[in-house]
Amino acid sequence: MADIVIKEVRTKKERAVFVDYPNRLYHNIPQFVPAFYGDDIADWDENKNPAFEYCEAKSFLAYRGDEVVGRIGAILSHKANETWGTKRMRFSQVDFIDDREVSKALFEAVEDWAREKGMTEVHGPLGFCDLDREGMLVEGFEKRSMFITYYNHPYYIDHLTELGYVKDIDWIEHMIPLGDENAETYRKLKRISDLMLRRTGFHKVDLVRKSSVKPYIRKAFELVNLAYAPLYGVVELSEEQIRKYTNKFLPLIDINLCCLIVDDNDELMGFGVGAPSMAEAMKKSRGRLFPFGWTGVLKSLKKNDTLDLFLIAIRPEYQGSGLNGIIMEHLYTGCIKLGIRQAETGPQLETNHKVHSQWKMFDVEPHKRRRCFIKQL
Numbered sequence: 001m002a003d004i005v006i007k008e009v010r011t012k013k014e015r016a017v018f019v020d021y022p023n024r025l026y027h028n029i030p031q032f033v034p035a036f037y038g039d040d041i042a043d044w045d046e047n048k049n050p051a052f053e054y055c056e057a058k059s060f061l062a063y064r065g066d067e068v069v070g071r072i073g074a075i076l077s078h079k080a081n082e083t084w085g086t087k088r089m090r091f092s093q094v095d096f097i098d099d100r101e102v103s104k105a106l107f108e109a110v111e112d113w114a115r116e117k118g119m120t121e122v123h124g125p126l127g128f129c130d131l132d133r134e135g136m137l138v139e140g141f142e143k144r145s146m147f148i149t150y151y152n153h154p155y156y157i158d159h160l161t162e163l164g165y166v167k168d169i170d171w172i173e174h175m176i177p178l179g180d181e182n183a184e185t186y187r188k189l190k191r192i193s194d195l196m197l198r199r200t201g202f203h204k205v206d207l208v209r210k211s212s213v214k215p216y217i218r219k220a221f222e223l224v225n226l227a228y229a230p231l232y233g234v235v236e237l238s239e240e241q242i243r244k245y246t247n248k249f250l251p252l253i254d255i256n257l258c259c260l261i262v263d264d265n266d267e268l269m270g271f272g273v274g275a276p277s278m279a280e281a282m283k284k285s286r287g288r289l290f291p292f293g294w295t296g297v298l299k300s301l302k303k304n305d306t307l308d309l310f311l312i313a314i315r316p317e318y319q320g321s322g323l324n325g326i327i328m329e330h331l332y333t334g335c336i337k338l339g340i341r342q343a344e345t346g347p348q349l350e351t352n353h354k355v356h357s358q359w360k361m362f363d364v365e366p367h368k369r370r371r372c373f374i375k376q377l
Helices: 012-025 037-043 078-084 100-116 155-162 184-200 210-228 239-252 279-285 293-302 324-338 353-357
Strands: 004-008 055-064 067-077 088-096 121-124 136-139 166-177 258-262 268-276 306-314 342-345 365-376
Touching: 004 100, 012 037, 012 055, 012 067, 012 088, 055 078, 055 100, 067 078, 067 100, 078 088, 088 100, 088 155, 100 121, 100 155, 136 155, 184 324, 210 239, 210 258, 210 268, 210 306, 258 324, 268 324, 306 324
Parallel strands: 088 121, 306 342
Antiparallel strands: 004 055, 055 067, 067 088, 121 365, 136 365, 166 342, 166 365, 258 268, 268 306
16 A cells, blocks of 8 residues: 655645545535635635735645545644744644544644744644634534534544544534524513613614625624634734625625614624525535536525524623623524524534523524644644
């Protein structure tokens, strides 16, 4: 059997192979959902990803003969290390066949570069920033993924354990069943929402069309920077990154599933945004929007039974006050209008007790868990 050879990705052709590798590895796995192919290509391009203002990155492919048998990315976020006082290298977008020789060679490539750069730890999977995919699936392999999260085989955990990686922190995802306007949970949320609007004097922005959201986009990301600052590994989004993620998510917004709470001075106090699940459309198109992938995505956005919750952010002084009840009631109302019967949260840190407490009134199912692993070098 041929030896494993690790090659650094340097050409556009190799980058395309790197990004498309999960589609090949998981081609017969129903639960796997690809990300946007174009976004993943751009992420590793220094001219297209603004995170390279403060990051260095390399990506690697593992070959056995002419066959690609694995991939891994390495990201050195100088901003994250400065913010958190660490010397860490991130690993990212890692996939491999069930072969210890392959996983060992891939992680050694990352660890060698980490030592070369003076790092003392390697952790991940993490992206360039907190809005990228993060966390390796450790529970819920039978559940369908979201396009904003990774899927991976269960054997990955054993490989990382053997290589000396241990748990650093976990994220939890919930599936939330929804009813109609007569459901007790919905009526309770309506009472909370009405009470909070009266008590605070805040109001919801009347979104009559998608363009109504645009004046609040910058404020929303400024609020994300503020509200998410204490969370694991988070660094402040730059102007260029805000522009990047706006362009990524704005086309997906349905005004029925977007809630903006402002005070009398039109300052944003909190917001929440979701979109009908695009998992099936992304799977059929292998994550490619062109030439025909957008057709399936648009169809998913119009008719679907599942909501993907993207972001909820509340000003720190109002976290735990019940203000999030306004957002949840608004999104629930939108789901009823659109015939959506369940909502799936993105990954939420196990230590973020405030966000987990908001699901207590629902009959929630904590149906997936994903992990950030770490290794001391």
